[in-house]
Amino acid sequence: MDDAIRQKIQSLLDSHRTMRIATLRPDGWPQVTTVGYANEGFAIYFLCGPDSQKAANIARDDRVSLAIDDDPAEVMEITGLSMAARARVVTEAAEAEKAIGLLMARYPEQKAIGLPMPKASEVRLFRLAPTVISLLDYSKGFGHTDLVTC
Template identity: 40%
Template structure:
């Protein structure tokens, strides 16, 4: 079975960003040096299609990302009717080092999670990770059947803006 990959378009971006905006957790898959995958659940914020998370600087997760930046992510929600809606994506992870960008991410965290903004990324012991998606596959499940579609973002795009074409960080 072959999966058709379609270049992403505005309607798909809006729907995907709405799903990302509605959730708090994602499942992150990274590659370990021994070839086995490592999968963990982490909190995140997004700016359009861009995902940001903080990890401990001494974590195996960060070491794995530094060795191989290819990651997979799954985000899932459940509608009131019990129909699942989610997405999986493949992308490249990089550490954010720009203090102005980190300040913008902290503003996103504080706005999205006012009850937990004490956890805004800062300090020497924390690394902020940016995931730029390359392939996104949103999935809707209705009547027990999944209905996926796969979209290509394109290699080399470092910053994908929101559905209005504008990054919300600045």
């Protein structure tokens, strides 16, 4: 992967905290929801309820797609990324603690209002490992994308 593209992907991941994630429902239709996330490099962490449809969908099929982007006023300023990834449940206690710490650091407002840190036993934590990343940058031309296989 080209260093400039790697840096752009990393910058996008680091500068946002919400993404849209698509999982596959039992009937085969995709289900898209918005979730908060944190990342360490290209590894992306998010959490959801252990009995949520997202958790059930991923338990059946670990393939997910996600999108991270801005909403600029000018069309030709659109940048973002989409990603195909594999979702893995975080089961190791040390990684779960790290992931929750990363998520809470991404949302410092929650601590300021006294919202308690979630316990790993009360949520389902996932780590996403990218397989394909599409980097979108309209400043290089309408719909311009750089496709990266991981």
